[in-house]
Amino acid sequence: MTESNDGQFRIEKIWSYDNHFIDSYLRLFSDCFGVRQGYNSKWFHWFNSEAPFGKNKIYCAIDNDNGKLASAYGLLPLQAVYCGATKSCFLNTNSMTAPEYQRRGLSSQISEYAVANEMSDFILATPNSINTISIKNIKRVLGEPIESLQFLQKTSFQYKIKANRDIVNITADNIHNLQFNDEMWKKYNFHIRKDAQLFKWRYFNNPIFAYKFSAVVKDGAVVAYIVYKMFFDAENNIRKVHLVDFAYMNDDSIFRLIQDAECYALEEKANLVNVWCHGMCENDKNMFESIGYRIADGGNVCFIHPSMNLLERKNWHFVLGDNDVF
Numbered sequence: 001m002t003e004s005n006d007g008q009f010r011i012e013k014i015w016s017y018d019n020h021f022i023d024s025y026l027r028l029f030s031d032c033f034g035v036r037q038g039y040n041s042k043w044f045h046w047f048n049s050e051a052p053f054g055k056n057k058i059y060c061a062i063d064n065d066n067g068k069l070a071s072a073y074g075l076l077p078l079q080a081v082y083c084g085a086t087k088s089c090f091l092n093t094n095s096m097t098a099p100e101y102q103r104r105g106l107s108s109q110i111s112e113y114a115v116a117n118e119m120s121d122f123i124l125a126t127p128n129s130i131n132t133i134s135i136k137n138i139k140r141v142l143g144e145p146i147e148s149l150q151f152l153q154k155t156s157f158q159y160k161i162k163a164n165r166d167i168v169n170i171t172a173d174n175i176h177n178l179q180f181n182d183e184m185w186k187k188y189n190f191h192i193r194k195d196a197q198l199f200k201w202r203y204f205n206n207p208i209f210a211y212k213f214s215a216v217v218k219d220g221a222v223v224a225y226i227v228y229k230m231f232f233d234a235e236n237n238i239r240k241v242h243l244v245d246f247a248y249m250n251d252d253s254i255f256r257l258i259q260d261a262e263c264y265a266l267e268e269k270a271n272l273v274n275v276w277c278h279g280m281c282e283n284d285k286n287m288f289e290s291i292g293y294r295i296a297d298g299g300n301v302c303f304i305h306p307s308m309n310l311l312e313r314k315n316w317h318f319v320l321g322d323n324d325v326f
């Protein structure tokens with residue numbers, strides 16, 4: 001369906017993903033982000049069609065002269081909990097304009113159009129901070145970034161013995177049998193809402209990355225969990241264990257899970273373990289710092305639209321899961 005026609009280009013929201021569209025999208029993706037292993041039609045379906053809160057809303061600019069997909073922008077539906085109330089939100093995903101169409105205002109136009117066209121309480125974006133063009137673009141639509149997201153990292157691990165007492169290995173098969181204790185999240189006034197279905201999609205169904213997901217379970221309910229993956233940073237020849245997700249009720253249970261992840265890092269001969277640090281939640285930062293994690297170089301910046309005043313920003317738990325969105 002044509003929604004906006006601007007001379008040479010028309011802007012469309014894509015309602016169904018046929019093979020022709022998927023091929024064009026994957027070609028645009030590799031033209032913009034480089035050829036990456038595994039980003040194929042299986043990944044496309046997983047990421048764009050199978051998320052629990054609905055399909056990624058993909059908006060495109062199409063060249064009327066030759067039908068070519070010139071630019072694309074996505075809004076992935078998620079849920080957040082803000083001051084106890086469930087809110088709808090979108091995560092901005094994969095903004096891209098084919099090299100031959102760049103600097104003609106296409107990305108700006110489709111992102112403005114998409115944000116105006118979709119209804120939600122919040123829109124989140126976490127572009128890479130070195131990508132100044134993209135940041136300029138997002139600012140136009142979502143306003144000023146709220147802060148930069150840094151990594152906390154640890155390079156020497158003291159644990160030699162696995163701390164796997166009471167630790168449950170969560171898998172695609174047992175996740176639906178587990179309750180997640182809500183108290184883990186109640187200490188935060190803003191967090192992404194996660195349940196077994198979201199976890200299953202995000203971590204176990206991911207066709208590219210394999211994750212380890214472990215938890216401390218008490219009286220049949222998860223009271224702390226951690227999700228991590230091994231990552232080889234080929235550019236710097238470094239093996240990293242990324243802690244991509246966590247929540248906990250008390251320090252003791254999360255310490256045991258982190259210790260378990262560090263044992264895994266030792267076994268896998270990783271050079272470091274790191275976790276995204278969300279400067280707003282001092283308690284979480286203090287918890288990691290108390291066991292040797294230190295601030296490392298920044299990774300991304302974070303936008304939340306509409307922006308909130310500083311007072312409301314305390315105690316956020318801004319963990320989206322792994323950063324495999326571009």
Ligand SMILES: CC(C)(COP(=O)(O)OP(=O)(O)OC[C@H]1O[C@@H](n2cnc3c(N)ncnc32)[C@H](O)[C@@H]1OP(=O)(O)O)[C@@H](O)C(=O)NCCC(=O)NCCS
Nearest residue numbers: 032095096097102103104105106107108127128133134326
């Ligand atoms: C980032 C990207 C999507 C921008 O797409 P685009 O259609 O060229 O963007 P626009 O034409 O709407 O330009 C938006 C702003 O960025 C500026 N800009 C775009 N490309 C630029 C470049 N190569 N150098 C400097 N400024 C540039 C434009 O001048 C414009 O600012 P202005 O309105 O103040 O003049 C595109 O460059 C791209 O696909 N890059 C590779 C993939 C990527 O990094 N995506 C972002 C992931 S976080």
